[in-house]
């Protein structure tokens with residue numbers, strides 16, 4: 001039921017905001033951080049805070065990691081992220097782990113350590129830096145897309161029964177991609193034809 | 208004509224890839240980094256590399272900063288980013304500066320130092336971490352959107368003459384926002400009506 005978030009810095013806090021905006025209850029957020037003041041703040045906001053190093057098995061066991069529905073690794077250093085991921089994977093072989101690293105060269109090490117999804121901060125912000133130079137409005141749009149609950153949101157969802165049989169561009173939401181039978185098709189791919197039940201969409205929704 | 212990129216780590220390299228994909232010639236990229244091996248690599252790829260600390264005026268002057276069309280600050284540390292931004296602004300009061308910081312609390316300091324556009328890496332990657340937990344496909348879509356040249360691209364452009372008079376959802380590109388007279392409207396805002404010349408769009412384009 002619960003999500004374990006390792007690291008309560010800027011990254012961990014942003015991750016939690018995104019989790020809450022997407023429907024996770026704050027009672028189901030468990031935060032681990034070595035800083036007692038950070039954990040005090042997490043507790044005061046209604047999360048379950050645990051002071052300690054998430055790279056240590058005895059600390060992770062206190063989060064009931066074996067029953068977690070997901071783990072977010074939001075460490076400040078890449079070596080710390082690897083150690084946490086390895087330890088989580090040892091204690092729970094099947095929980096989905098989402099982790100972030102700073103450097104691209106460490107992304108594959110993180111996958112090798114057991115992370116299912118890896119965010120490379122410096123590549124992502126580098127791309128945004130380059131884009132922003134000639135397209136300053138794009139940065140505001142990306143920030144909006146990634147911040148759920150107001151303005152534009154990027155959302156993954158399945159097709160509703162009312163949408164089955166419609167074209168990808170006839171929906172109220174703006175469809176960007178359709179995943180069907182393991183294949184992901186872009187919105188303008190003729191192979192989409194009409195939407196089928198069980199299609200998974202990535203859409204832009206306007207609130 | 209040229210863009211000065213301060214920092215040739217993962218972030219700076221990603222920024223340059225984005226600049227090239229958006230039409231900047233490699234002859235117009237000037238890279239500053241303290242590492243001679245990094246600069247050697249930059250030179251071998253056809254950029255103009257300068258070894259030195261971009262926070263020093265004498266180093267920045269060697270980039271012809273006073274004639275640059277844009278500056279990208281891709282430093283690894285937030286204090287370095289602030290120092291570079293202040294020095295650039297001192298030497299060129301009007302050049303657009305795009306900068307990145309790790310921590311949210313430093314974003315306002317960077318704006319105060321003269322940056323026009325600020326990317327906060329840890330907030331952005333934190334949001335992606337949170338989103339990825341429940342919507343793993345969203346991460347791949349975001350990476351695709353931010354990587355120009357193939358798949359889906361996020362693009363800022365003006366309305367073409369053929370598009371004037373059309374509705375925002377009738378274009379081949381998927382329109383996300385329309386900026387008109389300083390106001391930015393979301394794709395489903397009734398106030399858009401039909402597109403007007405001089406409207407600036409942020410669109411998703413499929414290659």
Ligand SMILES: [Ca+2]
Pocket residue numbers: 143144145146147148149150151152153154
């Ligand atoms: Ca939003």
Ligand SMILES: [Ca+2]
Pocket residue numbers: 350351352353354355356357358359360
């Ligand atoms: Ca792309």
